[in-house]
Amino acid sequence: MASRPYRVALNGYGRIGRCVLRAWHERSPSPNFEIVALNDLADAASIEYLTRFDSTHGRFPGSVHAGADCLDVNGSRVQVFREGEPEAVNWRGLDVDLVLECSGVYPTRTAGERFLQAGAPRVLFSQPMASEADVDATIVQGVNQATLTGKERLVSAASCTTNCSVPLLRLLNERVGLEYVSITTIHSAMNDQPVIDAFHDADLRRTRSAFQSMIPVSTGLPRGIERLLPELSGRIQAKAIRVPTVNVSCLDITLQTATDVTADAINRMLREASEQGPLQGLLAYTELPHASCDFNHDPHSAIVDGSQTRVSGPRLVNLLAWFDNEWGFANRMLDVASHFLDVAHSHSNSIAKD
Numbered sequence: 001m002a003s004r005p006y007r008v009a010l011n012g013y014g015r016i017g018r019c020v021l022r023a024w025h026e027r028s029p030s031p032n033f034e035i036v037a038l039n040d041l042a043d044a045a046s047i048e049y050l051t052r053f054d055s056t057h058g059r060f061p062g063s064v065h066a067g068a069d070c071l072d073v074n075g076s077r078v079q080v081f082r083e084g085e086p087e088a089v090n091w092r093g094l095d096v097d098l099v100l101e102c103s104g105v106y107p108t109r110t111a112g113e114r115f116l117q118a119g120a121p122r123v124l125f126s127q128p129m130a131s132e133a134d135v136d137a138t139i140v141q142g143v144n145q146a147t148l149t150g151k152e153r154l155v156s157a158a159s160c161t162t163n164c165s166v167p168l169l170r171l172l173n174e175r176v177g178l179e180y181v182s183i184t185t186i187h188s189a190m191n192d193q194p195v196i197d198a199f200h201d202a203d204l205r206r207t208r209s210a211f212q213s214m215i216p217v218s219t220g221l222p223r224g225i226e227r228l229l230p231e232l233s234g235r236i237q238a239k240a241i242r243v244p245t246v247n248v249s250c251l252d253i254t255l256q257t258a259t260d261v262t263a264d265a266i267n268r269m270l271r272e273a274s275e276q277g278p279l280q281g282l283l284a285y286t287e288l289p290h291a292s293c294d295f296n297h298d299p300h301s302a303i304v305d306g307s308q309t310r311v312s313g314p315r316l317v318n319l320l321a322w323f324d325n326e327w328g329f330a331n332r333m334l335d336v337a338s339h340f341l342d343v344a345h346s347h348s349n350s351i352a353k354d
């Protein structure tokens with residue numbers, strides 16, 4: 001830990017940015033950093049309002065007041081910027097150790113480096129980057145956070161679907177071997193869809209009203225999984241369907257295993273992994289008769305619904321894993337940020353001693 005608390009800023013204060021700030025305040029103890037600034041295109045009054053009142057997660061459990069250029073949250077001052085370009089914010093002057101990039105509009109290394117050039121020492125992205133070369137590391141908490149060396153400057157926390165699938169797939173591949181994987185993401189609506197039919201520049205299906213249809217959309221999930229689990233390369237397929245709910249999603253995962261399995265044995269393995277070991281706190285297991293809304297505000301990366309596990313023949317497995325795509329992922333942003341900051345601090349100390 002540094003001599004002062006680490007200083008973190010949010011860029012983009014939409015669904016994920018707001019959940020990150022709120023999750024920081026709801027966690028006890030809070031993570032090892034302070035959130036000292038945020039930048040979004042919205043005005044201060046909207047930022048205050050959207051922090052206080054949230055249709056999905058309810059009212060903010062604390063005090064929120066907007067000043068001229070700041071947001072006071074539970075007595076902590078967060079400086080507020082309203083800039084569309086990273087260069088317009090004086091990250092250096094803010095003395096931040098890390099920017100959490102939550103706008104989603106900087107998906108490449110060239111775009112991400114604009115924050116570094118503007119004085120931010122490192123950036124953690126709330127999205128998988130366009131290619132592996134666009135970041136120094138892609139981290140899924142519980143899987144590969146130990147690979148961070150402290151030298152990285154641009155890091156991605158992957159996606160909510162990658163955080164749900166990769167811990168499960170790695171565990172199952174280690175224990176029973178995976179031949180092939182096919183995943184259907186059933187995902188709540190997002191802000192990249194219109195409420196009523198409207199133009200979209202890249203995807204005809206995303207022109208359709210989010211609340212009238214189940215809408216197949218493209219997904220980069222196989223690529224995202226392969227980045228973390230290259231041993232499964234070429235053996236994963238996925239499709240994604242957006243559905244008319246506001247939050248909580250699930251993965252319908254079909255696996256061809258390399259060894260004979262039973263539903264009971266698979267469930268036992270997943271239940272045990274949720275109770276002890278590196279996935280404790282990240283993976284949960286239930287057999288209760290839940291519906292998606294029961295997982296709203298759930299911080300886990302994946303909640304396996306064991307009542308839905310099916311095995312056809314000895315080697316064809318089908319699993320259902322729930323996740324709160326907002327809250328679960330925002331909590332992983334906090335986990336990865338916290339570890340990234342500690343590792344970077346140790347690295348700079350070791351350089352200073354040399």
Ligand SMILES: NC(=O)c1ccc[n+]([C@@H]2O[C@H](COP(=O)([O-])OP(=O)(O)OC[C@H]3O[C@@H](n4cnc5c(N)ncnc54)[C@H](OP(=O)(O)O)[C@@H]3O)[C@@H](O)[C@H]2O)c1
Pocket residue numbers: 011012013014015016017039040041042083084085102103104105126127159160190191192325326329
């Ligand atoms: N929502 C999820 O479930 C989820 C889960 C995991 C990862 N993610 C990823 O996280 C990223 C953000 O998603 P989101 O759902 O939070 O989207 P969102 O609700 O649309 O939030 C994005 C925010 O960034 C603002 N913004 C846009 N351009 C900006 C800029 N140049 N500088 C600063 N702020 C800017 C937007 O303002 P305007 O609204 O005015 O444009 C908006 O407030 C995406 O990459 C997404 O894939 C989302």
